[in-house]
Amino acid sequence: MSKFTRLGNQLYTGKRSIDFVGRKWTWYAISAVVIVAAIVGLSVRGLNMSLEFTGGTQYTVTVSGSASQSLADKVRNAVGDSGVEAAADPTVTTSGAHNLIIQIKSVSTSENNTVLKTITSTTGAKADDISQDHVGASWGKEVATKAIQGLIVFLIAVTIFIAVYTRQWKMSVAALVALAHDVIITVGVYALVGFEVSPATVTGFLTILGFSLYDTVVVFDKIKENTKNLRATKRSFAAACNLAVNQTLVRSINTSIVALIPVAAILWVSAVQLGTSTLKDLALALFVGMAAGAYSSIFIATPLFVQLKAREQEVVDSERRAAQRAKQVDPYAHVPSFAEGMEVEDNGELPVEADQPDPQPFRGRTAPQTRGPVRDSGAAGRPQPSRQTRSKRAK
């Protein structure tokens, strides 16, 4: 753990730095592969919509004894294991004292018979005790339309919010691209795994939207801070952004761990212990979405933002200055300074090591930059008085 902390320190000071911004094409390529896989999965397998969306068949069973919760659980398991795909995740409730209501997706006649047989054998009810009905979708088009409407308004509002908060509309664009990235991946994984899309899943997707943007905003906040005074920090814009990501990296990792642990626990328990459940649908959406959200805010949103800004004059200037500074060689770098135990020849001539590169660590003196703005450290929490030359002082 302390190693991790040390890594955090090095990332903060810039001693160690992962080049997130520079190697953007690598990250883009990784995402592209995943997204293509997701889209392929989506178009080939499609989404497995639950009966809340599609409607289905409802069986009302009058049982001879009392309709207890344990009987409902038993029927749920039996119908779920009956081998009929549409009945894989049935909804079973007790209704009144003597009725069971079983809802499954629409089935063919032969499948219907299988389900009926399962119900009769589990409950002991006769065929006459079962009535069959068609149920409509409780999550109709209208609900979905409204949710999408809300989504669009939300996206517009968030775009404006980020643009106003950071004063850079390009951050909004980058954040939205990252968001789309997360949603496509999550939906794709859903299609690939074949989990059912239920209202709980939609809820999970909505959580992802919030989480993805939340994560991006935190990283962008640091970028905003680091690039506020580019001239003073003497970094190029891209380098400043990269440093910001590195500085928030520890936080990103920690947050992801903390957020994903409970979700992973739910996913594990529900998928392994329970088999089919609403809980599983929700947990998978959350797990994939949150992981993608953490990834995209670092690997997609930030490089994209830097790319979007690359043409701006201010950014171009900062690059130029940084390049200039890199070329600038410390004029005193190779002037030897005296150190204790230094080899000095008697005749006063210095030993000449013409061709050999100096294996010794750098011993020259580091000359201070000739000029550069002096910043307030802010440690005192208030601006410090400064003494101007006499000619500039207020009379």
Next chain:
Amino acid sequence: MARKTSRPGRTLGVFFLVLAIAYGLVALGGSWKPELGLDLQGGTRIMMIAKGHPSSDAMKEARNIIDQRVNGSGVTAAKVTTQGGNQIVVEIPGKSRDDLVNEVSQTAQLRFRLVACQSTCATSSTSGSSSGVAGTGTAGGTGATGGTGATGGSTGAPRAALGFDHKATTKAAEKAKAKKKQQKAAAAATPTATASAAPSAAASPSASATPSTSGTPDQKNDVSVDDAVAFMNNPPADQVTKFDAYTCPTSGAPTVEDNPSQPLITCDASGVKYLLSPAIIEGTQVSDASSGIPQGSVSYVVTLDFHSAGRKAFADATGAIAGTSQLFAIVLDGQVISAATAESRISGSAQISGSFTQDSASALANNLKFGALPVSFDKENGISHTTVGPSLAGNQLSAGLWAGGIGLLLVMIYCLIYYRGLGVVVIGSLIIAGASTYAMVLLLSKSAGFTLDLPGIAGLIVAVGITADSFIVYFERIRDEMRDGKSMRVAVDAGWLRARSTCLAADGVSILAALILYIFGAGDVRGFAFALGLSTIIDLVVFFFFTHPMIKWLSHFKFFNRGHRLSGLDAEALGVDRITVGGRA
């Protein structure tokens, strides 16, 4: 700022006080378990069978309206489905929600009509007025109203009975009621009716109301205001006959067929009967409805806003009766709720006043806002309700809670290892956030009908991650500041300023999401948005009023500000040579 942060103890104290008050309220409420959702504890299942053969579009629309009604408060999480072509099934969490059965099946057909006659009917034209008095005289013995009718006759309009008549007419009506209990059908055959019918029939050729009633069926719903005004001024003879013969039932709402294109004879709650013109405005024209006590008033009113067509019709109607003492009536489900005069042309919103309580006013407003149902249900045997069990297997809740618990434990362990001493603050904050959330959930269960379903529970567990992020941002900031060589006490303040803005921005996004999804969402989405907003706000509150003061307070201890090895702020963890120690520390 400085003043606030310099007294962390006080902030903490106030915070705990508020939390204690919240729990006090919970204790007053008396239930320590939140209302669980339909999937976890079952609920009431209401099955409604529509009359006739409604189209599937009408059923869908009805489904949506009912969904809006039961989920109007956004947190009930009721489930509404159509079934078998003509049934609507509503499942509401909680065992004893019988009160909702009425509200759900309430048809709430609201119409605006003009009042042709109130209590008594004097036929309009001057020539027929004397015979009109004779007619009403036989019906109820109301000589006084006959007088009013005569004065009204001079202006060419039948005046509605004025306030002072009310008692007399009601008494008269009661007398008549005592005589014959049957209403319409029986009354039509009585000799008094025929007696009054003759003179008004003589007057009817001048009345232009007949074409208006016959012209309505091809229009979809309401007649034009002009036709209704014509009807009001000159009610056709056959309607007057029926009206005279009609008596109000002694108790309860009148059972009348409320056909919008036909005139209507009905009563209000106090038993005053009305002859009303065909409807000029339908309930579907209502765009918004709200209830409240207007300034300078003492009783509740329901305020209505119309869509543009309805607004125009309302303005025209009030314009037509402005200045006269003629009335327009607001009719809900065939019963007159209120009849009012208009001082001038009203082009804004309408107000319904009456003897409302807060509950009845808001219930009416809700009914009106969420529109009239396109289908009607047979009240007698078309509506049934039973109790249903939970739809999730019993082990899912416990499994979910176990998983959440294990996850939380792991999170806490991780925080302790990584942040050491500061990890205690994380754990404390999480516990406090959990306690606050639980209190809020309990309070909202009680007051707003908030129910906790499985997605809700999962949502709250997930919120743990988002909540913990606030602390992580803050701690990393403090460490950053200390790496820059500030002492802990300075770093806490400087880090706070920066972490605060970051968290406000990030949580702002969450709150925005919650707000918009709540406004636009329906069904499950609303409930989820509510939970998301709640946990985000609690996160902010805990962050501001617990975590920060706590860190502030801890920064006074040498254990932390000298960078003890276990404090999480030691030199090695920060990667610096030595911890800068502030002046007085």
